[in-house]
Amino acid sequence: xxxxxxxxxxxxxxxxxxxxxxxxxxxxxxxxxxxxxxxxxxxxxxxxxxxxxxxxxxxxxxxxxxxxxxxxxxxxxxxxxxxxxxxxxxxxxxxxxxxxxxxxxxxxxxxxxxxxxxxxxxxxxxxxxxxxxxxxxxxxxxxxxxxxxxxxxxxxxxxxxxxxxxxxxxxxxxxxxxxxxxxxxxxxxxxxxxxxxxxxxxxxxxxxxxxxxxxxxxxxxxxxxxxxxxxxxxxxxxxxxxxxxxxxxxxxxxxxxxxxxxxxxxxxxxxxxxxxxxxxxxxxxxxxxxxxxxxxxxxxxxxxxxxxxxxxxxx
Amino acid sequence: xxxxxxxxxxxxxxxxxxxxxxxxxxxxxxxxxxxxxxxxxxxxxxxxxxxxxxxxxxxxxxxxxxxxxxxxxxxxxxxxxxxxxxxxxxxxxxxxxxxxxxxxxxxxxxxxxxxxxxxxxxxxxxxxxxxxxxxxxxxxxxxxxxxxxxxxxxxxxxxxxxxxxxxxxxxxxxxxxxxxxxxxxxxxxxxxxxxxxxxxxxxxxxxxxxxxxxxxxxxxxxxxxxxxxxxxxxxxxxxxxxxxxxxxxxxxxxxxxxxxxxxxxxxxxxxxxxxxxxxxxxxxxxxxxxxxxxxxxxxxxxxxxxxxxxxxxxxxxxxxxxxxxxxxxxxxxxxxxxxxxxxxxxxxxxxxxxxxxxxxxxxxxxxxxxxxxxxxxxxxxxxxxxxxxxxxxxxxxxxxxxxxxxxxxxxxxxxxxxxxxxxxxxxxxxxxxxxxxxxxxxxxxxxxxxxxxxxxxxxxxxxxxxxxxxxxxxxxxxxxxxxxxxxx
Numbered sequence: 001x002x003x004x005x006x007x008x009x010x011x012x013x014x015x016x017x018x019x020x021x022x023x024x025x026x027x028x029x030x031x032x033x034x035x036x037x038x039x040x041x042x043x044x045x046x047x048x049x050x051x052x053x054x055x056x057x058x059x060x061x062x063x064x065x066x067x068x069x070x071x072x073x074x075x076x077x078x079x080x081x082x083x084x085x086x087x088x089x090x091x092x093x094x095x096x097x098x099x100x101x102x103x104x105x106x107x108x109x110x111x112x113x114x115x116x117x118x119x120x121x122x123x124x125x126x127x128x129x130x131x132x133x134x135x136x137x138x139x140x141x142x143x144x145x146x147x148x149x150x151x152x153x154x155x156x157x158x159x160x161x162x163x164x165x166x167x168x169x170x171x172x173x174x175x176x177x178x179x180x181x182x183x184x185x186x187x188x189x190x191x192x193x194x195x196x197x198x199x200x201x202x203x204x205x206x207x208x209x210x211x212x213x214x215x216x217x218x219x220x221x222x223x224x225x226x227x228x229x230x231x232x233x234x235x236x237x238x239x240x241x242x243x244x245x246x247x248x249x250x251x252x253x254x255x256x257x258x259x260x261x262x263x264x265x266x267x268x269x270x271x272x273x274x275x276x277x278x279x280x281x282x283x284x285x286x287x288x289x290x291x292x293x294x295x296x297x298x299x300x301x302x303x304x305x306x307x308x309x310x311x312x313x314x315x
Numbered sequence: 316x317x318x319x320x321x322x323x324x325x326x327x328x329x330x331x332x333x334x335x336x337x338x339x340x341x342x343x344x345x346x347x348x349x350x351x352x353x354x355x356x357x358x359x360x361x362x363x364x365x366x367x368x369x370x371x372x373x374x375x376x377x378x379x380x381x382x383x384x385x386x387x388x389x390x391x392x393x394x395x396x397x398x399x400x401x402x403x404x405x406x407x408x409x410x411x412x413x414x415x416x417x418x419x420x421x422x423x424x425x426x427x428x429x430x431x432x433x434x435x436x437x438x439x440x441x442x443x444x445x446x447x448x449x450x451x452x453x454x455x456x457x458x459x460x461x462x463x464x465x466x467x468x469x470x471x472x473x474x475x476x477x478x479x480x481x482x483x484x485x486x487x488x489x490x491x492x493x494x495x496x497x498x499x500x501x502x503x504x505x506x507x508x509x510x511x512x513x514x515x516x517x518x519x520x521x522x523x524x525x526x527x528x529x530x531x532x533x534x535x536x537x538x539x540x541x542x543x544x545x546x547x548x549x550x551x552x553x554x555x556x557x558x559x560x561x562x563x564x565x566x567x568x569x570x571x572x573x574x575x576x577x578x579x580x581x582x583x584x585x586x587x588x589x590x591x592x593x594x595x596x597x598x599x600x601x602x603x604x605x606x607x608x609x610x611x612x613x614x615x616x617x618x619x620x621x622x623x624x625x626x627x628x629x630x631x632x633x634x635x636x637x638x639x640x641x642x643x644x645x646x647x648x649x650x651x652x653x654x655x656x657x658x659x660x661x662x663x664x665x666x667x668x669x670x671x672x673x674x675x676x677x678x679x680x681x682x683x684x685x686x687x688x689x690x691x692x693x694x695x696x697x698x699x700x701x702x703x704x705x706x707x708x709x710x711x712x713x714x715x716x717x718x719x720x721x722x723x724x725x726x727x728x729x730x731x732x733x734x735x736x737x738x739x740x741x742x743x744x745x746x747x748x749x750x751x752x753x754x755x756x757x758x759x760x761x762x763x764x765x766x767x768x769x770x771x772x773x774x775x776x777x778x779x780x781x782x783x784x785x786x787x788x789x790x791x792x793x794x795x796x797x798x799x800x801x802x803x
Contacts, residue, residue, distance in 0.1 A: 073511070106499070157499070158497060183496050190631070196453040197766075
């Protein structure tokens, strides 16, 4: 009996030792991997991440799953992922809030420098939209009117990305809007549909169905180039205003994650984002695929961190 | 077109999915901690592989079932499964405690069904008009609606209106914690990230109602009190039917209307229905002791919301509540764009949704009525078995909301607090009402002033605002008036 116990202990020790030794490049995903999504189940970030996880499944034989950790406009989940063990078992979905919230004092301890970026898979840009029967037919009309009267400009919440988009537009045009914050974009859009606002600054994807139905009119998109599903809408840059503000969804691991894991994950995500099943999901769900590798992702974080710091300090 | 829709909605597999959806929804709704929104979000990933009809009708089934299911645990265990049935618990449990659990369940089931069917008719017949009317609501109207809702505190406070008002104010104060919607400034968070988005009101509700009730059960067990209740009545009394029909017609319509206003949901509707039915009923002063109207009105209203919430989604493409937001996601994944174009481009699927909604309500009443006996058996389960299960559900439910242990702590703290409230005979409902309506009143008050550039007359600039103002004054003065006339 004693012997049996001894062998059991010894063999389990050996097994434990082997598994820690085996933790090398060849064996990386040797356990289930989870993707922390800092927004709630059923929303855009959640569905994009779930679709990506589905496309990643072949590369993760032990399983890969989405876990929603919500709260604080995303800071709770991002902080959780940032403090996870850097062993590749926890990937965190991040959004521009990572480099926005700290500057308004609402980010808790989140710090983009404590993340190693892997890849961005999706982006969406701000659009300035008015009711279909609005007297403002072009961005020029709207800016001209803003010089002589107060325009009510709805957004998805003070300090949110779409509020900053409105602020970015007014800075670029040298005018002032009266910003009306709502709890989320759809409340702002609903208020615009009821003609209680002059305009809203939210993402184009969020107003696309009402624009197509002729209830609303998008005057301009704050994007670097025209959007694939709205080729007739000019960009702010074309109209002479140098402003492009949008959201994106990227994936990170905590700093200190071994290189072979970072490389494995980056390759896997880039491959999954290019897969036909992911692309077709993104097409039907009104999300634009925009794939950005780790190097440019890091540059983007640095650039946007500086940009939002300046913009938020002027609020 | 109708034939196409019938063929879509009445496929055997669709019917099976809907049946399972309704049954699953009732189950989810029953469990304290699993809310309607969570139930629908849980089922959503399963629908990605289905076609549009299967997908949306399964979700509608879950929605209809869950909104109804919450009342079962509210009545039997005094632990509302969802916030929408918190109002039902007040009189529903009082009736069950008298040994008339079957009667209470029967009233709630039939009222939920009628409320759902009424909202279905509104949805089919006048949804474009209701949607247009709902769009007239702007910040001042939402503020007035919220204040009107807060007046209900006077009806749900139990013995003392003063204590009720204190509880309501406490709820409103808790709701101020977190990053303020309007200014973006963090309030009372003490730098704790878990408080940035405020105290989640679901764990508060689970604590105040379910956890505190579980503590009471533990205490009863220690006192060795046997409370084996005989179930005397399996179906509503004959005289209940009149009450059910009257209340369902009024408050089912009210629920549909409230549901069609984006941003106002089943929880608010059921409290408003409870308060208003008290004013209308002859038994107003018996409210709280287990009167049928007080079960029928909130249940008809919360299921009335289900149809109402689909109206802005189908006609405008904007969600009426959190559940509709998930359904919009589900439809978009199917390549359908909810909104005005859906009626033009996919008429068959819109009609299939109407038919499916109707069928889901029929499934709900069939499952509900046939299982009344099964449900009431819960009462004969020994408390030593049932109570640990409720404890477990409280913990799992509050953790699973955001996968955050902080919510479990919140739940536990409010559980202890709720236990002491129960001991001194104070109803926790006003706290919940304050938590739900406080932020709605505050942010819309400030939003209205931002939009009017500080002009206070914005609150009296439309007919809707005046309408609510008259209702507020009437609901506050009516009891005083009643008392005065009685004395003479």
